[in-house]
Amino acid sequence: MTVTTETSIIVEGLTKAFYEPRTDSETIALKNLSFSVRKGEFVCLVGPSGCGKTTALRVIADLEQPLSGAVQVVGGGRPAVVFQEQSVFPWMSVQDNIAFPLRVRGMWRKERLERTRHLIDLVGLNRFEKSLPHQLSGGMKQRVSVARALAEDADVLLMDEPFGALDEQTRLELQQELLRIWDASGKTVLFITHSVDEALTLADRVLVMSHRPGRILADLQVGFSRPRDVVELRRDERFWDLTYEVWSLLKGSAVGEGEA
């Protein structure tokens, strides 16, 4: 395993709010959020809907500015992002979508298609590389955006519920693939998910967030050995113990939401 002591992502006292001029009201999405991710680590962020997970990720990706606090991605290079929403370009074929990051770098079409061919295989879209997105299913489009982020070959990968729209089986397959890629590449991954199950399957550490404004409720080590088999893992009793622990944390936070 390639987790080191070096830090890769630092989030320090991050506060982010949105202002709505029409109603002169503000929404505090994140209040004083702090956590860090080590280089090569796989961290999952779970928490209830609307608690600020996407917001945190967008700040880390430099798509949004913090109101206060600081965010740092150590060691240069911008992170690759898989967005939660449908984000593939409708005017580009599957292969051109996936190769887009290389196009931005000014690589010739022939070369960038060459270099991304294995990613098309990886996400199982071989027959569809020339299709336009409107000819694909929702899950297939999601796979295109995962492949597009991988094409960037960035050190840090930020993924916002990338497997949300997938069926259970495809999801397991892609989880396994992601773990394989991660293992082989030593990338740092910050992975947002609704699914406790998914978080425990993938992560070295699971950060559990409270309701909005999101704070870190718990920082749980997931000590299963690597490489993991996403199916076999479910025979491990500790898997279910941890599942129970996360669920009770989330449940507790739901009850105490009025405290802020």
Add this chain to the structure above:
Amino acid sequence: MSATNTNTDHMRPAENAVTAELSTQEQARLRAPFHRERVFRNFSYFSPLVILLLWEISAQLGAIDRRFFPPPSAIAETFLSMIVSLELFRHIGATLQRVAVGFLMGAIPGLFMGIFLGLFLRPRQIVGPILAALYPVPKIAILPLILLVFGTGDMSKYVIIAIGVFFLMYYNTFGGVRQVPQIYLDVAQSTGANRYQVFTQIALPSALPQIFTGLKLSAGTSFIIIAAAEFLGARSGVGFFIWSSWQTFSVTRMFVGIVTISMLGYLTLTLIDLIERRVVPWARN
């Protein structure tokens, strides 16, 4: 018969799923709507002829005054004789050339201005209101001024068309760019795309459907403007032809001119439609 089919499908879903091949019937059913669609589309190109048909019938029946509305058959006769004498081609050539040059002179700057102001806030705040104030100036009303400045040659025609086209292209492109979903801009930014790349890779393709609307409006408007411009200051062109026919009270010749210009416009729009279907395949089925 289809009821029985559906029934068996429901009873044996597994078997149905295993067979990856389509039966010949299914293949035919799959393609039928597209064949039908193509037939309809090819027919639809000729639907303007219906107007001519109604016109012909009304004129023959005496329902409309033949002195002012000669029947299409009479117009077609004159039309043919003029084609044979090559007289009409000189005018068509002159008009088409003016429209083409003026169109490009207006459409290209309009397109870039639309993308530019659509993407960047400061230029939008400064230049936007200026364009909004200039847009309502009636193009025909400033024609005398343009004739004065650019002379009665072709340059004045290019300019008057370019002005009209510019605004249509600008507003349509601008609207298209303003509607680019934020997520596409986010994707580009997260991959580190520079401004030029955002311009060409995201803003332009995303705005293409509206850009084509702009092109079609512009093409139609170009022909309206050129006809009027050729009335006033020209020695050639279909507009000039209509005007001079009118002055000699040759109503049939005048209609030949009107039909000619409407046909030119129609063909141009059809051409743009065809290009749009090629270039913007994701916009509609």
